Amino acid sequence: MTRAGAPTAAEVRALARRDPALGAALRxxxxFPGFPQGAERPADSHFHAxxxxxxxxxxxxxAAATIHARVHALTPGSRFATPKQMLAIEQDQLRAAGLSRAKAAALHDLAERSLDGRLPLRSIARxxxxxxxxAIAEVRGIGPxxxxxxxxxxxxxxxxxxxxDLGVQEGLRRLDGLAERPTPRELAARAEIWAPLRSVASWVLWRLADEAPAEV
Structure with a gap:
């Protein structure tokens, strides 16, 4: 299991020294705000996330926020549905809230796996x-x-x-001045130098991808 939380300042400096191009971007x-980062509306639980x-x-x-709010409103209280509550919601109700048939089925599969232990959310952080x-990629409609x-x-x-991730690929293209985005294999190989802080490097690449291209 890799570490969680925020890296030390010394670890970030070491990362910058290992890759001067990444180091220049970091400066x-x-x-770097640290992980995990909350969304605009933090998830109530791992299941909700x-x-x-x-x-x-x-x-x-x-559109997603509107549908999410409708699904949220299908159960009482301020918190999102628990797995048990989600299974009690008919798929037709989920469809009426705006979900596709595939997404409604995915939420039920997620809830079933959470309840029967195939997806051990209570212990997953360990x-x-x-x-x-x-475990997560076994859930219907959820991939790696x-x-x-x-x-x-x-x-x-x-x-x-x-x-x-296309954003990470685009960030590396900009970082290294490449003509084309790297393939997943090329990106994975390039990322070896960033271990054990590849999530931090990913954060940098996302930020670079979000920057507007320079005018010519």
Missing amino acids: RLPR LARAVVYQMLSGR RPDDDVVA WTAQMFLIFRLGRLDVMPST
């Missing part, structure tokens, strides 16, 4: 990264990328490299 960007990821897949932020990814985002932003793991 120019805002200070994964359910929210399902709702938000392939939707604009505004499990190695590979075990977490394997979502599991990696859960590792970074929910569990605060410091050494995760989401090499299939």
Whole structure:
């Protein structure tokens, strides 16, 4: 299991020394905020964090937030549905809230696995990264990328490299001045020098990808 939380200042300096290009970006960007980072509306639980990821897949932020709010309102109280409550919601109700048939089925599968122990959310923070990814990726409609985002932003793991993420690929293209985005394999190989802080490097690459391209 990789460490979670915030790296020490000495660790970040060592990362910058190992990769001068990344180090220059670290010095120019805002200070690394540490992991995990809360969303605009922090998830109530690990289950909620994964359910929210399902709702938000392939939707604009505004549309996803509207549907998420409708799903949230299907159960009483201020907190998002528990796995047991989610299973009590009919799929037709989830569809009426705006979810696709596949996403409604995914939320029920997530809830079932959370309840029967196939997805051990109560102990998942103590499990190695590979075990977490394997367990989450078994859920219908959830793949390795979502599991990696859960590792970074929910569990605060410091050494995760989401090499299939287009934003991370674009960030490396800009960092290294490449003509094309690297492939996932090329990105993973390039990222070896960033261990054991590959999540921190990913954060830098996301920030670089978000920057507007320079005018010519």
